[in-house]
Amino acid sequence: MKIENQVSLLPYNSFALPYLAKNLIRIHSEDDVLQVIKQKLHPLRILGGGSNILLTQDIDGFLLKNEIKGLDIVEEDEENVVVEVASGENWHSFVMWTLEQNFGGLENLSLIPGTAGAAPIQNIGAYGIEQKNLFYSLTAIHLERGEKKIFEKDECSFGYRDSILKI
Numbered sequence: 046m047k048i049e050n051q052v053s054l055l056p057y058n059s060f061a062l063p064y065l066a067k068n069l070i071r072i073h074s075e076d077d078v079l080q081v082i083k084q085k086l087h088p089l090r091i092l093g094g095g096s097n098i099l100l101t102q103d104i105d106g107f108l109l110k111n112e113i114k115g116l117d118i119v120e121e122d123e124e125n126v127v128v129e130v131a132s133g134e135n136w137h138s139f140v141m142w143t144l145e146q147n148f149g150g151l152e153n154l155s156l157i158p159g160t161a162g163a164a165p166i167q168n169i170g171a172y173g174i175e176q177k178n179l180f181y182s183l184t185a186i187h188l189e190r191g192e193k194k195i196f197e198k199d200e201c202s203f204g205y206r207d208s209i210l211k212i
């Protein structure tokens with residue numbers, strides 16, 4: 046695990062604000078996250094695509110830059126398909142991938158910036174569709190305790206740009 050110091054966040058936020066992450070750790074897998082937690086680095090924060098943050102100062106502590114990738118088809122029958130997307134995938138690229146597979150449903154949510162992992166946090170939506178309409182479940186890791194938990198749809202309290210996951 047590499048800790049990069051004094052990293053400019055200019056390329057990593059939509060407002061292109063040039064604040065620094067004092068310590069930035071790029072995470073590429075669930076194991077990377079668990080390794081970081083084991084080292085008891087504090088405080089830990091997570092950054093996706095930086096499209097829903099407004100930086101006002103340098104970031105103290107340890108910033109996890111989510112680069113966890115992966116797309117998979119989990120279950121498929123004649124009417125439904127369950128796909129799995131890793132949290133660091135770009136959301137729009139994920140939507141385009143589903144359309145390339147001929148899986149309909151997410152098309153109204155194309156072009157929304159950010160990562161797949163951030164999508165359920167505020168239940169992203171556009172053109173009358175919200176991600177909750179197609180959401181199945183997510184796996185979360187508690188950044189202090191390292192516990193893993195699966196959240197089913199009815200546990201997420203999805204509302205308008207809101208969910209139980211939003212801090």
Ligand SMILES: Cc1cc2nc3c(=O)[nH]c(=O)nc-3n(C[C@H](O)[C@H](O)[C@H](O)COP(=O)(O)OP(=O)(O)OC[C@H]3O[C@@H](n4cnc5c(N)ncnc54)[C@H](O)[C@@H]3O)c2cc1C
Nearest residue numbers: 091092093094095096097098158159160162163169170171
């Ligand atoms: C031009 C523009 C257009 C937009 N259009 C829409 C729109 O049409 N509809 C809509 O709903 N939103 C829209 N948004 C908002 C934005 O796209 C969404 O909120 C998106 O989900 C943010 O994703 P991100 O990866 O960039 O999150 P970030 O900005 O990186 O993070 C946002 C928050 O989520 C937390 N977070 C990020 N990833 C995780 C994770 N894996 N686990 C836990 N917490 C996490 C961060 O710590 C932070 O608190 C738009 C934004 C822009 C700039």
